[in-house]
Amino acid sequence: MSTLRHRVATIALAFLTLSVAACGGSGAPEGNDARGPERTDLRVGVLPTWDAAAVYLAVDRGYFKAEGLTVTPVVLANAEEAVSRNLSGAIDIAHDGYVTPILAASKGLRLRIIVDSARAKRGMYVIVTPNASAIHAPKDLAGTTIGMTNSKGLPALLTRAALRSSGVDAAGVRFVDVTYPTMGAALQNGSVDASFATDPFLSRFRQTLGARVVLDTIGGRTDDFPIGCYHTTERFAKQNPRTVAAFQRAMARAQQLAKRDRHAVTRILPSYISGLTPQGADTITIGEFSPSNDKSLAQRVADFMTQQHVLPGHFDVAGLVA
Amino acid sequence: MSGRRTTAPARRRAGSGLAGTALRWSVFLVVVGFWQLVTTTLTPADYAPYFPPPSTIARTLYETWFSGPVSHGFLTGTAIHDLLPSLGRLLGGWALAAAVGIPAGVALGRSRHAIEYVRPLVHFARSIPATTLIPVFVVLFRFSTTMRVSVIVFGVVWPILLNAIEGARQVEPAQLDIARVFKLGRQTRLWLVVVPAAAPRIFAGLRISLSLSIILMVTSELVGATDGIGFFLSNAKKGFELPEMWSAIVLLGIVGYVLNTALLAVERRVLGWQYDAEEYR
Numbered sequence: 001m002s003t004l005r006h007r008v009a010t011i012a013l014a015f016l017t018l019s020v021a022a023c024g025g026s027g028a029p030e031g032n033d034a035r036g037p038e039r040t041d042l043r044v045g046v047l048p049t050w051d052a053a054a055v056y057l058a059v060d061r062g063y064f065k066a067e068g069l070t071v072t073p074v075v076l077a078n079a080e081e082a083v084s085r086n087l088s089g090a091i092d093i094a095h096d097g098y099v100t101p102i103l104a105a106s107k108g109l110r111l112r113i114i115v116d117s118a119r120a121k122r123g124m125y126v127i128v129t130p131n132a133s134a135i136h137a138p139k140d141l142a143g144t145t146i147g148m149t150n151s152k153g154l155p156a157l158l159t160r161a162a163l164r165s166s167g168v169d170a171a172g173v174r175f176v177d178v179t180y181p182t183m184g185a186a187l188q189n190g191s192v193d194a195s196f197a198t199d200p201f202l203s204r205f206r207q208t209l210g211a212r213v214v215l216d217t218i219g220g221r222t223d224d225f226p227i228g229c230y231h232t233t234e235r236f237a238k239q240n241p242r243t244v245a246a247f248q249r250a251m252a253r254a255q256q257l258a259k260r261d262r263h264a265v266t267r268i269l270p271s272y273i274s275g276l277t278p279q280g281a282d283t284i285t286i287g288e289f290s291p292s293n294d295k296s297l298a299q300r301v302a303d304f305m306t307q308q309h310v311l312p313g314h315f316d317v318a319g320l321v322a
Numbered sequence: 323m324s325g326r327r328t329t330a331p332a333r334r335r336a337g338s339g340l341a342g343t344a345l346r347w348s349v350f351l352v353v354v355g356f357w358q359l360v361t362t363t364l365t366p367a368d369y370a371p372y373f374p375p376p377s378t379i380a381r382t383l384y385e386t387w388f389s390g391p392v393s394h395g396f397l398t399g400t401a402i403h404d405l406l407p408s409l410g411r412l413l414g415g416w417a418l419a420a421a422v423g424i425p426a427g428v429a430l431g432r433s434r435h436a437i438e439y440v441r442p443l444v445h446f447a448r449s450i451p452a453t454t455l456i457p458v459f460v461v462l463f464r465f466s467t468t469m470r471v472s473v474i475v476f477g478v479v480w481p482i483l484l485n486a487i488e489g490a491r492q493v494e495p496a497q498l499d500i501a502r503v504f505k506l507g508r509q510t511r512l513w514l515v516v517v518p519a520a521a522p523r524i525f526a527g528l529r530i531s532l533s534l535s536i537i538l539m540v541t542s543e544l545v546g547a548t549d550g551i552g553f554f555l556s557n558a559k560k561g562f563e564l565p566e567m568w569s570a571i572v573l574l575g576i577v578g579y580v581l582n583t584a585l586l587a588v589e590r591r592v593l594g595w596q597y598d599a600e601e602y603r
Contacts, residue, residue, distance in 0.1 A: 080560055087368050107562040108371045147546065152560040176465065176546045177556065182457050191464040191546055235368055 415474025427486020485527025489520030
């Protein structure tokens with residue numbers, strides 16, 4: 001029965017680790033100044049997408065420093081990680097899509113969206129097929145298999161909606177999870193018939209596979225769709241209101257700069273998007289940086305999720321954006 | 323063999339039957355109770371959804387996987403869609419690795435020179451994590467069952483092979499000499515002396531590879547999958563369906579426990595003579 005003993009020991013050890021991790025939350029307030037931010041050192045997790053450029057620009061131009069904040073950006077692998085690491089306290093603020101925090105909030109996880117980051121633009125989120133493919137128009141996608149990085153997230157939502165508005169039976173199309181590094185091979189050997197793509201991968205598929213765009217998922221109902229935000233935990237927001245306000249002010253300046261100066265964005269992108277060359281950064285398709293902090297955006301995404309049956313019914317985001 | 327008298331150590335090992343089993347599981351129950359207590363009282367509200375209490379997990383486990391109709395052996399639609407294909411790939415891959423690894427290992431273990439040539443290759447290949455080869459297998463076999471089984475076979479064939487090699491090398495020379503004196507043929511020597519002597523190591527290899535198979539099964543189901551426990555697990559994680567995610571984790575534990583227990587039972591039966599022999603040493 002040594003295997004059982006071993007198993008019990010492993011479980012007990014795992015437990016101890018968990019409880020220790022649970023007790024050591026984010027540290028005590030660092031700043032004692034009654035008007036300055038409660039916390040001065042912030043770890044901000046970012047997804048390696050173009051709209052995170054605002055954080056790097058704010059660091060680069062000293063916008064955070066001007067607010068008394070020292071921000072360390074940490075690149076995240078995916079959206080669930082943004083939520084789980086935010087809740088664990090490993091990062092204080094996370095750059096994320098809207099779909100993931102809303103989904104998390106609908107399951108009872110206590111997050112707070114504090115900054116609106118970006119909107120989608122046409123040509124940004126597209127479905128591509130390899131050059132030799134027989135798929136040329138949206139209707140040819142009926143009954144196919146489409147690869148995407150998150151078959152439960154924004155890519156799937158947008159694709160399903162776009163298929164429907166093109167008159168394709170979306171239920172007959174299979175979505176499978178494929179990471180971008182594997183996607184090229186999957187497209188080439190026919191594992192998937194088509195792939196969801198965004199830059200810098202879209203440009204790469206064009207160059208290496210002669211990939212062709214067959215469907216733009218942005219348009220009509222999804223024009224200007226909110227695609228990026230920054231969130232923290234409800235607890236952090238309540239304990240550190242001045243820190244959050246300082247972060248919001250610095251980010252507002254950075255967002256405005258990013259919105260009007262594409263060149264500044266281009267220059268900063270290769271510093272955190274691995275494999276992106278300065279030339280590539282100049283030509284990739286990016287969306288719109290959000291100019292203001294509009295609180296109705298999260299509700300628009302939540303309603304869209306309800307329409308697409310990702311959420312079982314109406315979900316009020318009031319608690320999430322409060 | 324079954325009609326033999328029970329020897330003293332065997333009797334001690336069995337304990338007093340039911341009471342022994344209860345005692346062993348009591349520790350398990352205490353740990354689960356502690357887990358329940360921690361998750362219901364100590365877990366901060368922020369984390370609570372990530373750590374559902376075991377009672378919630380147990381209920382979700384039952385509802386998601388085992389609340390189906392009697393005609394389906396109590397399996398739910400989810401279990402038929404995700405659990406059965408996973409088990410098929412797991413056992414298929416493991417059996418295939420055994421079918422390749424054991425004969426090859428015994429043959430290599432008995433040969434004086436071949437092993438010296440092959441050993442570096444085997445140690446090189448077994449150091450490669452099978453998961454890193456998934457993109458290669460995707461290129462070769464697309465998102466097929468073959469791709470997933472290949473990942474399992476490549477990952478688990480090495481411990482089986484190495485243990486079979488070591489087992490076959492450890493045959494007592496005296497036993498082989500005696501076999502020769504009795505003029506037993508090559509085939510007979512193999513089946514009566516070499517394989518029985520190597521069997522404990524072969525079973526050790528099979529057991530290590532079984533738990534490894536489960537890990538690789540799950541990992542292979544994270545890429546381009548449309549069914550499987552790994553597929554279910556990653557979907558539940560992405561959808562923040564955390565009790566469902568935990569139910570799949572616990573299900574994997576149950577699968578591992580059941581398969582390991584079954585293998586141990588087979589091992590006891592097959593190697594029973596050896597346990598008996600050890601008691602007279």
